Amino acid sequence: MNKTAGPRGVHFYPVTSKGLPIAPVHIIGSGPIALYVHIPFCEKRCHFCEFAVVADRQVTDELVANYLEALRKEIRAFLEICATSPKVSLIQFGGGTPTALSAADLGKLLDFIFEQFDCAELEEVIVEGFPTTITSDRIAVLERVPNIKLNIGVQSFHPECLEAVGRDHGLLAREAIENAAASRIGSVGVDLIFGLPSSAAETVQSDIETAAQCGAEHFAFYPLWVYDQTTLKTRVRNGRVELPGHAAQYDQLLGGGTVLADLGYERYTSFHYALRPDARHYYGLWQMQACNWIGFGMSAMSHLEGHIRFNDRSIRSYIDKVESGATAAVEQFLMTKQQRMQFEFLYRLRIKAFSTTYFFDRFGISVEAAYGDKLAVLEKLGLIRVDAETVALTLRGTLRLREIEDYINKISELPADFAMAVSAEV
Numbered sequence: 001m002n003k004t005a006g007p008r009g010v011h012f013y014p015v016t017s018k019g020l021p022i023a024p025v026h027i028i029g030s031g032p033i034a035l036y037v038h039i040p041f042c043e044k045r046c047h048f049c050e051f052a053v054v055a056d057r058q059v060t061d062e063l064v065a066n067y068l069e070a071l072r073k074e075i076r077a078f079l080e081i082c083a084t085s086p087k088v089s090l091i092q093f094g095g096g097t098p099t100a101l102s103a104a105d106l107g108k109l110l111d112f113i114f115e116q117f118d119c120a121e122l123e124e125v126i127v128e129g130f131p132t133t134i135t136s137d138r139i140a141v142l143e144r145v146p147n148i149k150l151n152i153g154v155q156s157f158h159p160e161c162l163e164a165v166g167r168d169h170g171l172l173a174r175e176a177i178e179n180a181a182a183s184r185i186g187s188v189g190v191d192l193i194f195g196l197p198s199s200a201a202e203t204v205q206s207d208i209e210t211a212a213q214c215g216a217e218h219f220a221f222y223p224l225w226v227y228d229q230t231t232l233k234t235r236v237r238n239g240r241v242e243l244p245g246h247a248a249q250y251d252q253l254l255g256g257g258t259v260l261a262d263l264g265y266e267r268y269t270s271f272h273y274a275l276r277p278d279a280r281h282y283y284g285l286w287q288m289q290a291c292n293w294i295g296f297g298m299s300a301m302s303h304l305e306g307h308i309r310f311n312d313r314s315i316r317s318y319i320d321k322v323e324s325g326a327t328a329a330v331e332q333f334l335m336t337k338q339q340r341m342q343f344e345f346l347y348r349l350r351i352k353a354f355s356t357t358y359f360f361d362r363f364g365i366s367v368e369a370a371y372g373d374k375l376a377v378l379e380k381l382g383l384i385r386v387d388a389e390t391v392a393l394t395l396r397g398t399l400r401l402r403e404i405e406d407y408i409n410k411i412s413e414l415p416a417d418f419a420m421a422v423s424a425e426v
């Protein structure tokens with residue numbers, strides 16, 4: 001079976017069938033869609049990151065210009081096959097690092113997207129940023145978009161935690177949040193990771209407090225996922241980096257969640273907290289509900305009514321393909337009913353709780369009938385909670401989501417020491 005990683009590591013196990021139409025574009029006119037635009041450039045590759053990025057000396061002015069040209073061409077080619085101009089309700093510029101673009105390029109890209117798509121009912125624009133790139137000229141460009149949300153990847157303010165994973169923005173992150181929060185940007189969010197090397201419950205709590213004092217209105221608060229093929233994985237394996245154990249991670253999650261709640265941030269998904277409903281990131285919720293979205297740029301994923309498409313992850317071949325008029329997609333397929341059930345089940349687990357009635361109405365089978373045996377095991381381990389109306393990840397479950405996904409996906413059984421490790425936790 002072919003294994004493909006979607007956003008934030010959600011895995012699909014499709015039987016690839018090449019040759020399907022690039023996307024079922026007839027669906028586009030029927031309702032609003034979300035857009036994802038991938039900007040792959042970064043100063044350096046962080047040791048934990050498995051996103052499709054281009055970093056360090058590989059990033060040249062020429063490559064950036066060629067990429068942006070290819071991106072525009074991919075979007076124009078897509079629009080040519082749409083019968084009507086898509087109505088866009090949500091846009092996320094992700095990466096990589098969209099704010100690694102110069103202010104001029106960032107402004108042109110935003111203008112281009114707003115010109116090309118029907119944005120009359122646009123509800124949200126999110127731009128991801130890296131602390132050292134939140135400069136006054138880029139802030140000025142972002143301020144032109146009403147209610148835009150800037151989401152800054154901070155991970156930690158503690159130099160020892162950052163350096164161990166190849167990041168060195170140190171205290172510049174404070175300034176970045178403060179400057180953005182003091183500007184006319186609609187709302188500023190911060191990504192923090194717990195379970196970093198050298199981290200403890202106290203460091204994580206102080207990270208949250210610092211970001212909140214600087215003006216963050218939204219938090220993505222994820223555990224450190226250790227992906228294969230990353231420098232972090234190699235370093236952990238070689239004993240060069242030591243990570244907090246699961247019990248310590250759990251303390252960090254619990255302590256962090258308490259501080260966030262005390263500061264007034266509402267936990268609205270398993271991993272996201274917002275000060276107010278209008279500071280939430282609806283793009284993420286949209287994806288978790290398996291709504292339709294189109295992704296542009298290298299590695300971007302699209303989902304339209306069960307049709308999945310992945311673009312090429314290599315920048316050179318992405319540019320070459322688009323420039324020659326070929327599709328940028330390397331994989332596209334229509335999910336079977338079974339795959340759609342799995343896709344929705346795993347996506348919706350990321351929402352704090354999802355409705356079992358919804359699942360039954362959508363697939364004609366109850367969650368229990370579809371996944372009953374596995375749910376019973378996960379519930380016994382304290383990783384999920386199931387009642388008559390909802391299925392929800394517990395706090396422990398959020399730490400173990402990747403293992404849960406592999407278990408549901410039948411990729412692997414739960415690790416042999418799993419039950420012991422889980423019960424050793426608080």
Ligand SMILES: C[S@@+](CC[C@H](N)C(=O)[O-])C[C@H]1O[C@@H](n2cnc3c(N)ncnc32)[C@H](O)[C@@H]1O
Nearest residue numbers: 048049095096097128129130153191223224225
């Ligand atoms: C595209 S990056 C955000 C913007 C910018 N590139 C940065 O890192 O500051 C998206 C976010 O994914 C999260 N992320 C990436 N790899 C991760 C991992 N292995 N474990 C947990 N979170 C991860 C980080 O919190 C990061 O801020």
Ligand code: SF4
Nearest residue numbers: 042045046049095096
């Ligand atoms: S975490 Fe962000 S800055 Fe680091 S390599 Fe990944 S996308 Fe780039």
